[in-house]
Amino acid sequence: MRKLIAITFSFLILAVFMGCGPTNHNEKDAENKLTPTSGDKFYGGVFRVNESEYIKNLYPLSIIDIYSYRIASQIYEGLFKFDQKTLQVVPSLVDSYAKSDDQLVYTFKLKDNVYFHDDKCFENGKGRKLSAQDVVYNFNLICTYNRNNQYAHLFTDIVKGAVEYYDATKENLSFVRTPEGLEGVAGFKVIDALTLEITLLKPNSMFLYNLARPGSFIFPREAVESYGEDMRTKCVGTGPFQIASVDEDISINLSKNENYHGVDEFGNKLPFLKAISVSFIKDKKIEFLEFKKGELDMMYRIPTEDIIDVLTESDETNENFKYHLQRIPEMSTQFLAMNNQGKVFQDINIRKAFSFAIDRQRILEYILNGEGYMEGYHGITPPVFKNYDIEQITGYKMNIDSAKYYLAKAGYPDGKGFPKVTLDLNTEGEQYSNVALEVKKQLKDKLNVNVELKISPFAQIAEKSIMGRYDFLRLAWIADYPSPENYLWAYYGKTLPENPEEKSWPNLIRYSNPKFDVEYEKALASIDQNQAMVHFMNAEKILMADAPFIVLWYDEGYRLIQRHVEDFPNNPMQYRDFSTVYFDKTH
Template sequence: MRKLTAIILSFLFLFLLGCGNSNNERDDAQMVLTPAKGGKFYGGVFKVNEAEYIKNLFPLSIIDIYSYRVASQIYEGLFKFEQKTLQVVPSLVKSYAKSDDQLVYTFKLKDNVYFHDDKCFDDGKGRKLTAQDVFYSFNLITTYNKNNQYSHLFSGIVKGADKYYEATKHDPSFFNSPEGLAGIEGFKVLDEFTFEITLVKPNSMFLYNLARPGAFIFPKEAYEKYGEDMRTKCVGTGPYQIASVDEDISIILSRNDNYHGKDEHGNQLPFLKAIDISFVKDKKIEFLKFKKGELDMMYRVPTEDIINILAESDETNQNFKYHLQRTPEMSTQFLAMNNMGKVFNDVNIRKAFNFAVDRQRILELILNGEGYMEGYYGITPPVFDNYKIDDIKGYRHNIDSAKYYLSKAGYPEGKGFPKVTLDLNTEGEQYSNVALEVKKQLKDKLNVDIELKISPFAQIAEKSIMGRYDFLRLAWIADYPSPENYLWAYYSKNLPKNPNDKSWPNLIRYKNPRFDVEYEKALLSNNEKTALQHFKNAEQILMADAPFIVLWYDEGYRLIQRHIRDFPNNPMQYRDFSTVYFDKTH
């Protein structure tokens, strides 16, 4: 599970360094660079755009990729992902050991890590991180709280986690009581920089969990001072810190001069002076800004411009303008169906919709080929070693089957079928064009009417969590590199007992005990081959229930300006700006 497939590596471009002067006009103050060891340079402001504004930067509330990309520059966990290979590597941890029975993990923390300077501290100066901070953050993860979307990270995994969670659920004051402050049985502070975790049973994904956003470490002082305001008031240990927030417009991150990281040459990280993140929804405007040199990177270019981009980024041409980074991604585009909703609680309707959608037409004609493969198989994209998705039977365009299942559901020729709303967010024209095509296909093939409703991402996120939707456009982008990341969302034990409560990550409110059994067997497996087979069994059960419509597996087009260095692309779009620098010679 931890290895990327050769198919990914074969599509990664190894970019040659172009010659000549850059045509981009940059503000002189922003581009003042000073030499560092190894031919690198300090300075410069990296400008990047996101199509949607962040929802919440508080680690326990991060559920969207836009917030994750920003927060991962500010916060750190015990582990992180290596940007090029996506392997799990130590971050705040200097070393760790695991007992022979794979139940006890002992972590030695770095002793030179400081939190960002912030007025939450008595003197305004960031203090040193200790094992007590890990203890505090991890106990908070396992509490019942409306803003906590990550209690599942340790539930059923760490000794005493479930008991602690139930105690906080029945008594909101428990966390600050003497018993609550004593913490979870499985968490122990051995000394100032040593932390121990005891599991209930072996878990093959445990270190991955410690690299996820919910496991970012923050100080008690910040949580007690800011509370819900930690949505944008962030205090972490990362290479960058919040400099300014202009709601819905921009976020500026400034260099953390007291960061603990160094590169292979001994240079103090990070190199960049700042990161300027804008939030322009129109991809055409974003592309224009990139071509004018006002942005250093662009992700997901307008579909109609792809042919020109391929020509302008062809590095065999010495006049090429920018680098194109292109790779199959750990991202699956799909239409979610509320499995407990009034319409899609019927598996026959879900199957009818799945068979009615022509995925090949969408990929070739609507997306102009901007995608890696049609979604004919499961929810997991084709990027993982020893996990062949073509072993999983999904759905292909078949009108006879679509009509059969719709009739079986009680709606022959679509007669009497209720009007369904397809909700989608406003990220460029790509998704709206696909939604229009799906609407047309369902009307033409099944005589079913679909109403489209476009809303800001924040509203879509709230609808999905609360289950207030029928039909919803979603994308699942991995936050750790494993097929398990695509399947854990459908584990029924992640469902709330009250159907009116928030449901994360099981947004479609799917439940099948047979799926749960195979999923649990995978987590308990002692070797990768066995675990992957159980994951595959679980995914086949999932797809037989047709809980969503897999449309396509993504292929990412990312453009970066010629002067950008040490910013490798990866299938997860995991971004670590700590090592990125501007090349003064370009």
């Protein structure tokens, strides 16, 4: 993930939404009609946003990409979520919680006013009240073996009895079909209708973060029984928005959840927006034109060639500025993954040769036109976390002599006899393809190595990465929670499947080093956050010494929003909470 956010609804006005046919002026005026409320805020309006790749899966236990996450997080909620301004973990479905002195037993009291979305999976189509039993049902499901479950690691080896339960369900799949016949994970206990208790095996510094991640989003048993694998797009949660319509590869439309439990500091019932319309235009130039015409309320990532113009048109020192530019270093790292168990890149010498051959400065300055925070000279973790100085991590800078030395050591002097490798990538505008072309050129010029480029939709890239069916892969890791651990958990060796033909998530590069695992486990067991950071740093140093991937650059996010958009702060994680966003067209 990771990364990895989302948006969903259910309403009737199809013509209102982008991608659903032409809209006349009267309809558009109606949809954008705003009603004032307390705190000088306004109800109403349809927020239009574009994603350059279509979603893969909105079922919480299957979310592995940022496009799905950005939509799903508007539909579903966990016990906790992130504050959009500070990225601190804050209560969401939880009213209060406490933990024992030994840090092992957590007691959670749920809010008394949370209801699932109205949906036909319920009797009479009316969403029922959330209970502690729903949470325990979901958490047991996380600990259940299933090919669509990518989040068992949230609780296995952390919660009492989770591993035993997971292993039992793996041996007997009938457990999945008859969950009421099981006592469930020993560490999950319902105390009363609104109270549950979770017992850990040992203290875990990341536990509350885990409860805010997409795998911990809560949904009702009725939805699972009614929709099964169709929960990919048939979503029933408790969030501020719900699915209204889905047009595969074209648009997803979300409508306001009229029964949402949230209120703002003025007592206004949330959300303010009437709906969210998500389009999937793949060409960033077309998306930019739509934004400039006012057909989109936000644009994330700008065509490289337009950056200079954007800086001028968004200059707020000029009273005629057109839109707001939100610019911030991100919790996002762009890198090239190498299959560490593949026939080519299982050799550390080849991985090091490729790592030393890449001119990251040229890529950032000339190919990206400076649209990035800094070159990837250190580890996989970007330079955005306090008390975590990535400059202590030795990565790789271009060194042609070293690159040639390691390639010769691998048995390919001057690239002679080196097999052709394929670099798989998805498109997000022309940025990634331009970078891939430059990488191909550099490897040919410096190592006499041939790289074939293959561009595919993101869904295919995701499937290849999980199954290990690739040599070389362009990826970005975008945090779904604010901690260096979010970058390092993907390389924990104990998440690797015993059978190399099985899916591997999150360890997509199939990396394993017991020394790394030891430091990573020490970090998780640390009660003191500063001590945890020391062990994470030690683990990342071990990781980078093995050159398991090529870090290219650390991102800086360019996000444009129209002048009428309010209460939509940017953050390094690109975590988006539309529940408090509103339109103010009085200026």
